[in-house]
Structure formats: structure tokens, C-alpha cells
Amino acid sequence: MASTLTPSDGPRRPSGPKATTAPTPATRPPAPTAPTAPTEPPAPVGRAGTTGPARTRTAPARTAPAWSRTPARALLCATALTVALGGGLAGCKGTTVGGATGSASPPAAGAPGDTAGAHGSALAAVDGLAVKGRAPKTGYSREKFGPEWADTDHNGCDTRDDILKRDLKKTVFRAGTKGCIVTAGVLADPYTGTSITYKRGASKVDIDHSVALSDAWQKGAQQWTADKRRDFANDPLNLLAVDASTNRRKSDGDTATWLPPNSAFRCSYVARQVAVKKKYGLWVTAAERDAMRKVLGGCPNQPLPAG
Numbered sequence: 001m002a003s004t005l006t007p008s009d010g011p012r013r014p015s016g017p018k019a020t021t022a023p024t025p026a027t028r029p030p031a032p033t034a035p036t037a038p039t040e041p042p043a044p045v046g047r048a049g050t051t052g053p054a055r056t057r058t059a060p061a062r063t064a065p066a067w068s069r070t071p072a073r074a075l076l077c078a079t080a081l082t083v084a085l086g087g088g089l090a091g092c093k094g095t096t097v098g099g100a101t102g103s104a105s106p107p108a109a110g111a112p113g114d115t116a117g118a119h120g121s122a123l124a125a126v127d128g129l130a131v132k133g134r135a136p137k138t139g140y141s142r143e144k145f146g147p148e149w150a151d152t153d154h155n156g157c158d159t160r161d162d163i164l165k166r167d168l169k170k171t172v173f174r175a176g177t178k179g180c181i182v183t184a185g186v187l188a189d190p191y192t193g194t195s196i197t198y199k200r201g202a203s204k205v206d207i208d209h210s211v212a213l214s215d216a217w218q219k220g221a222q223q224w225t226a227d228k229r230r231d232f233a234n235d236p237l238n239l240l241a242v243d244a245s246t247n248r249r250k251s252d253g254d255t256a257t258w259l260p261p262n263s264a265f266r267c268s269y270v271a272r273q274v275a276v277k278k279k280y281g282l283w284v285t286a287a288e289r290d291a292m293r294k295v296l297g298g299c300p301n302q303p304l305p306a307g
Contacts, residue, residue: 122271122304123296129274130283132219140217146230149207156180159234163207167241168198190269191246193262198241206244209233210269211276212252220282228280237307238276255295256287267299275305 117123142148149158157165157180165171168185187196187205198205213221213233221229232238250258255273259266270292277284284292296302 117296117300120304121296121300122267122274122302123293123300125274125278125304126289126292126296129277129289130281131286131289132283134285135218135222137214137218139222140214142213144217144222144226144229145213145233146226150230150234152231152234159236159239160207163236163239163241164198164205166236168205187241187243189243189246189262190240190265191242191250191260191262193264194243196243204244205241206247208240208242208247208250210238210240210272211282212250212254214252215254216280216282219277219284220280232280235276235279235307237272237279237305240272254285254288254291256285256291259295266295267302268305270295271302272305275307278304279307 117126149160151158153159153162155162156178161180161182164182164185165179168182168187170184170186171182172184173179174181174183181200182198183200185198187198189196196204209216216232221232224232246261255270260269274292274296276282
């Protein structure tokens, strides 16, 4: 019997083996994850820019400065810096002032040294001198101090020859003068530090007043008697045999305006001026006093010459 087809039935597909659905594979557990290697720090770069093998470096432990470990000592060092003493205190070694120089700043060059002086020293005597301004030179003349080189000690020799005998070596005397008149000799000149041959009549040697007569006149001598001025002009304490040309350059300068070129003699020279002014009561100017202190501050034990 013929089959009756309905419109809903389409043509039939040929029969064949049925398609099989592949079985869903079983879910496998995830594979174990390999441990992550620790991250290494970047390899250090050498001086030439090349990368070398990684190295592990241990930074050295930092130690605080020794002075800072003790609060009291740190405070002491800080105080020393604040007042700028110009030198280290005990326990403050290596402290600097004004920069990393390794030492404290030195005092200014040329600063005076000791300003007090030892007892009996020339420096100590400076403070006993009166300080005033320089008086006018009006009325001054060499004659105000009496005849040149008077024999004030009455030994039969004039003062000039007395000083030549005292200061020269290898002295030669004129015959028949009882050892008074010096005709030759050798001077170790204190003003220049040189040796000068003395020959009478062709002399390169002067007898200098350490405190010049003109300077004395302007600082008290114009008020003296004639006898006191004469004694002053011939006092061996105030007299030195020296190089003539250097003495002329000195003129009537005081300590503030002239010092011997021979620096090794300056302490003795200034000490002599102090002794003369103290003995005769002459005053000094403020600049002169300061100059005396500055020179003698470098030799505070320089004795005051006697005479």
C-alpha cells in the first residue's frame, strides 16, 4: 500500500549510521606551577659602563663621631666654635671654624703679642708712661741741649769718644790721650746688622740719640732746665754708635714712625727708648705707645735697660 505523505513530512534522509557525540574529556587538574625565582637586583655597572656579575655588598655600619657620643663634650665643642677662640679645646680635635680646614682659624697676622709683660720688663714699663699729643717744635735748636759731647762724667774724655770706646771693637787710640781719643775700630752696627770700619776723619759712624733731641723737646724737654737738657744729651743710656746713613734716615722719628732695618734689634731698641722716657719723664703719643706695645709684645720678657 502506498504511503501517504503529509506536507509536514519532508523528504527523508537516507538512513545511515547514527552520528556519535564525542565524549567530553575529563577535566584534568591544573599542572603544578613552578616556584618563582627570586628577583635579583640589577647587576652593578663598572667604571667603564660594563655590567658585571651581580655582587652582594654589605654597607659598613656608620659610627657617630666620638665627640657626639657624649652630650657634655659635644656642648663644649659647640661652645668653643660659637665664641671662636681661635684654637681647639681638649677633646675637640679636628673641629673647624669657618670651613673644613681641619684646624681653627689662626689669629690675624701682625697682631700684638703679650700686652702685660713680666715684672721689670720694658713692656710692663710702657703703661707707666704718660700719653699726650706732640707739642710744637717751636724754639728747638741743638744748642738748647748744651755743647756737643760735653764731658759730663768728668773722666777727661768727651761723650762721643766714651761711646766709641764702649761700642767699637779693635779700637786704636791716639797716642798721648790716655786712651780717650779713638782713631780706628770696627763697629757691629745694630741698626743694619752689618760690620763697619771706623776711621777718624773719614767716619761712617754716628753717635745716635735713641730718643732724638727734637722728639724730646716736643714731649717735655722744652720745660726742663738747661742742665737737665745737657745731661740728657750726653747720657750713655740714650746713645748708640750706629751706621751714619741709617741714622740720617731716622732723623727725629719715634717708635711709631721709625724702626731699625735690622728686625733682630728692634726689641732692644724700643726697650732703650722706653727706659730713657721713663728716666726723664718724657711722654709718648698714643700711636707711639701702641707701637711700643706691638714691638715689645713679641718679646714680653725684654728687660728694661739700666742707666
